[in-house]
Amino acid sequence: MSRTRTLNDVAKIAQVSPSTVSRILNGTAVVSPEKRKQVETAIATLGYRPNVMAQALAKGRSMTVGVVTQAISSPFYAETLAGIEQGFADSVYHPMFISGHWRQDKELEAIEILTARRVDSLIILGGNLDDQYLLQLSQQIPLVAVGRFIQGLENQCIHIDQIQGAAAGVQHLIDLGHHRIAHIAGPASHRDSTGRLHGYQQVLAANDIPFDPNLVVSGNFQEHSGLLAMEQLLTRDTSITAVFSANDQMASGARLALYRRGIRVPEDISIIGFDDLFGSSYSTPPLTTVRQPGQEMGNAAAQMVLSLLEHRKLPSLIFTPHLVVRESTTRLRHS
Amino acid sequence: MSRTRTLNDVAKIAQVSPSTVSRILNGTAVVSPEKRKQVETAIATLGYRPNVMAQALAKGRSMTVGVVTQAISSPFYAETLAGIEQGFADSVYHPMFISGHWRQDKELEAIEILTARRVDSLIILGGNLDDQYLLQLSQQIPLVAVGRFIQGLENQCIHIDQIQGAAAGVQHLIDLGHHRIAHIAGPASHRDSTGRLHGYQQVLAANDIPFDPNLVVSGNFQEHSGLLAMEQLLTRDTSITAVFSANDQMASGARLALYRRGIRVPEDISIIGFDDLFGSSYSTPPLTTVRQPGQEMGNAAAQMVLSLLEHRKLPSLIFTPHLVVRESTTRLRHS
DNA sequence: ACAGTATCTGAAAGCGCTGTCAAGAGGTTT
DNA sequence: AAACCTCTTGACAGCGCTTTCAGATACTGT
Known part of the structure; x- marks a missing residue:
């Protein structure tokens, strides 16, 4: 197991300073074409991949959003999770799921775990946490709730009637x-x-x-x-x-x-x-x-988080339940 | 949004050095009862929670294990994921799931994302990655494969015939x-x-x-x-x-x-x-x-990862498919 | 009473990265 | 030719934590 390469290694073999490498990686500043080239080849030959943890620590943003679900194997929640995953797919953020099993203590624990990892935002799927708590939590961290309606946080709730x-x-x-x-x-x-x-x-x-x-x-x-x-x-x-x-x-x-x-x-x-x-x-x-369009709602939750994180104005999304008539219902025969 | 408390804040108000706080948090060394008490109350009054990212960086272990699944909303995989989650439940590790959608490129991308986060281990659920690649990958990072049998990695595979x-x-x-x-x-x-x-x-x-x-x-x-x-x-x-x-x-x-x-x-x-x-x-x-006991297999995968990470000897787990007779089959009536 | 040992604790260096700051190089202007 | 800009770049100080190392203290035994 060879030691994994660091930005410093790259800087060394590209003969530039670490700052320059960082600048190229993040596009934070203009860098001369030659140096850029050197750095790029250095990255390629070393097979260097930035350490997201270190980036997170330095930037103060973990690039991950925590999702408190209830049970990953529950078909309804699973659809929503799939929607969330899809919603973050081409963003730089990644979701991390933890199940609350419909138990308030487990949900609180999930939130602890997630915040200890300094997730940048939280998505709460249903559950038994009380509105008051979530309202207060939303002061500390951008959060969106799916499947519930929280007074005072209407714009960050995705739910249907x-x-x-x-x-x-x-x-x-x-x-x-x-x-x-x-x-x-x-x-x-x-x-x-x-x-x-x-x-x-x-x-x-x-x-x-x-x-x-x-x-x-x-x-x-x-x-x-x-x-x-x-x-x-x-x-x-x-x-x-x-x-x-x-x-x-x-x-x-x-x-x-x-x-x-x-x-x-x-x-x-x-x-x-x-x-x-x-x-x-x-x-x-x-x-x-x-x-109930679970997947769409999950996707919307992800979009909403992204908007929140980038301080864009929130999309106003309205989901409504919708009757799907199939074959398990029929007209009453008068007997 | 009040700045989140750091270990240094705790040290300061407990009037001890950061090292001591760290030692108490990790149980790395004996600390006198008085200091321990001071630190504990400091932690409590500040509501301090360690920053897992920083810990990860310092320790060189992220405490998260990456799981490459195929689709989170597929019922079979969802059961396995639930098993994995459960398997890590009372460990210090947490799983992070990424879907590969049965596409090799997506699976490789998932692995990139996961390794960029320096996950400590990988669980691969089925998929289309080739054995050779996984075998090589397993040299770099502890990995277990579920639902496949890899020549040369038999002990880290959980599968059924x-x-x-x-x-x-x-x-x-x-x-x-x-x-x-x-x-x-x-x-x-x-x-x-x-x-x-x-x-x-x-x-x-x-x-x-x-x-x-x-x-x-x-x-x-x-x-x-x-x-x-x-x-x-x-x-x-x-x-x-x-x-x-x-x-x-x-x-x-x-x-x-x-x-x-x-x-x-x-x-x-x-x-x-x-x-x-x-x-x-x-x-x-x-x-x-x-x-196919998906949940049990997921749970076993988590146990196996834990063993791998703690250098314990691997449990030898054998899963066998098992006929479940219900009501959709019946004796052929000779017509 | 003194060397020797066992305990506890703090200073400091680092984990891998970012971002500020200032310096150097080159180009303009008057 | 002096004064002033503009660009690119490197040094360096962190981010919040762990961990070595060595110092300080308190106990041994003789």
């Missing part, structure tokens, strides 16, 4: 003639869950359909909890003709519960999800869902 | 009485694809079933290509009773193609996948597949 999204989904079901519509909610602690639940309730009310608490069961956003929730709904009430699941993963679990009982989708029961995960368009039947 | 896995899957189909078994292969350029194809052919031969080239179609490991492949198989040959897909994602696409034509799974056609993605156990019907 969950209520509106849920409303669109449930209205679709109602338009198809359903009125016994169950809801598999997310965990009550999660603000997206409550938003979606509200959307569900609002649309019911708007359509004069009484809200029946028996028709809502909570899960934890994972497939298995959707399956359990569906089973519970089925034993509670047999008049259900449609279910609105707070995310695609639980919809998938619910769909399996139905399959096991021989209940057909969409003929017997219609299902609608939320998120539009990539795989949802390949489920059987392809899932009707409310799309 | 693709042939054996495919064989197990196909044998399962044969045991159920199938002999018209199609294969949806991965891209020919991908070594896992060829391994799985060989496994398929070997088992066919071992059971005296003639290999019919018409029964194999290649996809690109994405869902859509599986759908296309299935459609093609269906037009080519109507006697197919089972299909072995080179991964779960294509199996999912194939399953959709069948659904569209009203062909039942598993009653009319049995399907078996490869990987055992988390979502596969929630497909309709739950997919029979050959499990």
Whole structure:
């Protein structure tokens, strides 16, 4: 393992001062063509690569942005991460991901780790950190939040209206003639869950359909909890003709519960999800869902960070949930 | 944005030398209880956090390990990444992920970026870099490869026998009485694809079933290509009773193609996948597949890196593919 | 009481780079 | 020919930390 080359080595064999090499590397000042040539060949022959750590220390900027995600293997977050990565792709910055696992302590720890590395900026994906904390954190370091709306930091949040999204989904079901519509909610602690639940309730009310608490069961956003929730709904009430699941993963679990009982989708029961995960368009039947453009939002978050870092004015980005009708929902047959 | 505190600030207000503070932080030497106390309170009142960049520069170790993955949003890789992250969780190291998108140039670029940051070690997930290059790279930096087997670097590879896995899957189909078994292969350029194809052919031969080239179609490991492949198989040959897909994602696409034509799974056609993605156990019907323990392999890769970095002897880890029988395969009914 | 030893601590040099500052070279102007 | 610019370049002081080295102190044993 040969010692790695330094800028000094380059300077020495190019017979110039380290400053000059630095200037060429960074384009910080004009350098005579001859010296530039010498330096360039020196760099080439040594195979020199600047040490980003040292640059970071000297410049006071690490060229990395920290991303607090919740779980790298969660399909929804993964799409967003891919968007973030793509958004930084041709910039000089690079993202570093750390998972918070939906636990506030882990998220705080993630932020510690990231700030100890002096990341230049932070992207927070969902999570349980409170608004107040993030608001204060944003005073110390440029940050953008994805999937949440923080009062006083509106311009640095990328989110979509969950209520509106849920409303669109449930209205679709109602338009198809359903009125016994169950809801598999997310965990009550999660603000997206409550938003979606509200959307569900609002649309019911708007359509004069009484809200029946028996028709809502909570899960934890994972497939298995959707399956359990569906089973519970089925034993509670047999008049259900449609279910609105707070995310695609639980919809998938619910769909399996139905399959096991021989209940057909969409003929017997219609299902609608939320998120539009990539795989949802390949489920059987392809899932009707409310799309949250995860990748685009991630990409936008990266752009926003870049603007923040370069003190450009922030792009104003608006994302709206969007109903994607596929084959898991159908018109209610009057029986 | 208040200037962030440095070790010197701490030293000053604790009335000790910077060296002493450093010693306490790193446990490098014994320090008298009083000084330790002074320093600790100083750290607490200042809210001091060491600058990892500066530490890295001084120690010559960045405490980060670079991971070259292929696509962060690919379900299989995402599981592996989660395993890696978990494997480093209570170490002082942190992973930094960069995607190569299955393109050699991007992978090389990823390695450049990572080494410019002086990562202490590298984990390579699959990809198209050639063995020779990696073997040479491993001379410069501790590296472990996941999902590939490199001659001369066997101890630093974590992989499973693709042939054996495919064989197990196909044998399962044969045991159920199938002999018209199609294969949806991965891209020919991908070594896992060829391994799985060989496994398929070997088992066919071992059971005296003639290999019919018409029964194999290649996809690109994405869902859509599986759908296309299935459609093609269906037009080519109507006697197919089972299909072995080179991964779960294509199996999912194939399953959709069948659904569209009203062909039942598993009653009319049995399907078996490869990987055992988390979502596969929630497909309709739950997919029979050959499990590749992505998360465990990722975790093992992290452990291996840690061993390498601490010069401990390498754990010898053997992973084997494992048939997971679910509901997408069934005994052939003699018609 | 004194050399010898074991402990703790600070000074200082550096890790690899950047950026300020001032000097030297060459060219203009009057 | 003197005074003044403009350009390019090197010295040098950091960035925030670690680590050697040697000095200071406190204990040994004889």
